[in-house]
Amino acid sequence: MTELAGNYDVVCIGGAMTGSSAAYFLSENPDFDGSVLVVEPDWTYDRANTTRAQNSIREQFTNELNIRLSQFGMEFIADFRRRVEVDGHSPEINFRGTGYMFIADDEAAYEELERESHDQLALGAEVEMLRPAQIAERYPYMNPDELAGARVGGMREGSFDGWAFFQGLRQRAMGNGATYIKDRVTGLDVDGGRVTRVRLESGASVGCGFAINTAGCRARDVAAMAGLELPIEPRARTSFMFDCRTPIEHVVPLTVTPFGVHFRREQQHYMCGTVPTTDIAIDPDDFDIRHDEFEEQIWPVVAKYVPQFDQIGVVTSWGGQYDYNTLDHNLIIGPGSDVTNFLFANGFSGHGLQQGPAVGRGLSELITYGDFRTIDLSPLGYTRIERNEPIIENAII
Ligand SMILES: Cc1cc2nc3c(=O)[nH]c(=O)nc-3n(C[C@H](O)[C@H](O)[C@H](O)COP(=O)(O)OP(=O)(O)OC[C@H]3O[C@@H](n4cnc5c(N)ncnc54)[C@H](O)[C@@H]3O)c2cc1C
Incomplete structure (x- = not known):
């Protein structure tokens, strides 16, 4: 197990597909020179839904953002082995x-x-x-x-090895210097509208520049630690x-x-x-x-x-x-308005593997530049939850 240093620029709370994709894209971004910590209690990933999915990707959505999110996933899959190579090795994703x-x-x-x-x-x-x-x-x-x-x-639509997909991102993120620690986040210290410390089950705690909620089905509990409501x-x-x-x-x-x-x-x-x-x-x-x-x-x-x-x-x-x-079956990405350095990447409702690469890239842009640079994902932000304004997507499976 890795010993914890005092502060990390970014802490991902959950280290399956979404947490690993955020760690991957941050650590690949030449303009980001900070440190990344990924906290994940279950290194078997047996109960992460990343390992319980049906591992498919499509561009037949009805919302433009969902189409573009998945199209980047397709691009990423087409060039997967090169993008995740570590010391000359990369997993075979076996796309069909x-x-x-x-x-x-x-x-x-x-x-x-x-x-x-x-x-x-x-x-x-x-x-x-x-x-x-x-x-x-x-x-x-x-x-x-x-x-x-x-x-x-x-x-370009089809199926792939979901385990290889996520492990490729995880291993490359680790190879790039992201730290993975086996622990569980149990509390967040919030001060002046910012998460200042992340508290862990082991009793340790770390300071953070940003915290990202990548806790999948437990995202609501993690949001509550910062006093925020999440309809997941x-x-x-x-x-x-x-x-x-x-x-x-x-x-x-x-x-x-x-x-x-x-x-x-x-x-x-x-x-x-x-x-x-x-x-x-x-x-x-x-x-x-x-x-x-x-x-x-x-x-x-x-x-x-x-x-x-x-x-x-x-x-x-x-x-x-x-x-x-429960509002609209779509991703929620970006800061909760009252806690500006606490980012969501939750609520995929069945699309989180294929959207994982574009979401990781979007989080990296938000943290590094303060806004989205490739796909403007701001309509999928938290404010729509506060305004109770669903984004419409008809092709939910
Ligand atoms: C039956 C099924 C079929 C699917 N098919 C597809 C598909 O074909 N295509 C597609 O794109 N998507 C599919 N999905 C959806 C996809 O699996 C998820 O959207 C995606 O895996 C979400 O990844 P995640 O990392 O956000 O969450 P998860 O994989 O659930 O991981 C969350 C992680 O957070 C950790 N965690 C929880 N609480 C804490 C805490 N307090 N501290 C630290 N860590 C914590 C957990 O241990 C877990 O590892 C399917 C899902 C299911 C169930």
């Missing part, structure tokens, strides 16, 4: 481009997907609208009778991997159905999930698997669209949590 497919059951839904595609195309996204006959030609395993059409993304709560999301008796020989995009059920291929199996019928706040220690969801919600839906999914069996499953922003 498949596209996402958003299904429309009726004409109104098709027209809505098409309307959204105009903004996506204007922002450089690779998307196209398909009618049932075109879907049947490209994806012959789909049942065209159940479809009015779909919007399909290009091969853990929501259960179970993932299932299933096997199908008849293999599919074609590309299987990450397919999003109108029922909230989604599925994609994972090696020789298929990964899927849905939104629980009763979607409420759960205990942050609750990683229980909601077994009933598979038979009651998922199976009937996947078999409706893919007839050969009539004969499938669950291979494995695991519990996870969305760090769910």
Whole structure:
């Protein structure tokens, strides 16, 4: 374990994807010459949602900022090994481009997907609208009778190894000099509208220039340590991997159905999930698997669209949590207005892996230059929470 020095310019509270991305981009920024401390109690990351995700990236959002955040994630993935290399080594991210497919059951839904595609195309996204006959030609395993059409993304959308993604950032940040310490933040000293000290479970404490809340589903508790309210709560999301008796020989995009059920291929199996019928706040220690969801919600839906999914069996499953922003399901980034050096990077509600690189870069800009330089993320700031003004995003999975 690393011995703590008295002061750090930046302290990240939580060291999974978001904390490690902030540490990475700060330590890569030639204009930042400060010190970075990442405090993380669980070095197995077993309960970080970073290791419980479905590891996919898309540009089919409806909000411009979400599109641009993910597009930077795509750029980062395309050049991943070079960007995270340490002493000639970097992890293999194993990106598989498949596209996402958003299904429309009726004409109104098709027209809505098409309307959204105009903004996506204007922002450089690779998307196209398909009618049932075109879907049947490209994806012959789909049942065209159940479809009015779909919007399909290009091969920059797809899936990757989430563990390698986050570990690449973490190891490079450490290689650049960021300090990781195994401990838990238990309190923040606030004086004159600034966090002055970060208190740790071990009894140690450090002074800080900036503190960043990168605590995922526990972000609300950490915000409360500085006297701030954050509308974020853990929501259960179970993932299932299933096997199908008849293999599919074609590309299987990450397919999003109108029922909230989604599925994609994972090696020789298929990964899927849905939104629980009763979607409420759960205990942050609750990683229980909601077994009933598979038979009651998922199976009937996947078999409706893919007839050969009539004969499938669950291979494995695991519990996870969305760090769910109850105001608008979108990221909150930047300072809480009453505590100016305490930055949020929370509330991803299911998009935090793909948005991780752009968020880390944005935090580095905010700390180094006092404003965002590449993507102006200020509309995603905390003041919208205080004003109770949600940012609209229609494509929530
Ligand atoms: C089922 C599922 C599927 C998903 N699929 C995708 C996907 O396909 N694509 C995508 O982009 N995103 C996906 N996500 C979302 C993504 O996993 C998260 O948004 C992302 O991992 C958030 O990273 P984080 O570092 O902010 O939080 P976490 O990974 O949850 O990490 C938070 C860390 O903070 C630490 N911490 C907590 N409290 C303290 C404290 N007091 N002091 C110090 N440390 C503390 C914890 O130990 C933990 O390691 C999915 C999530 C789930 C659950």
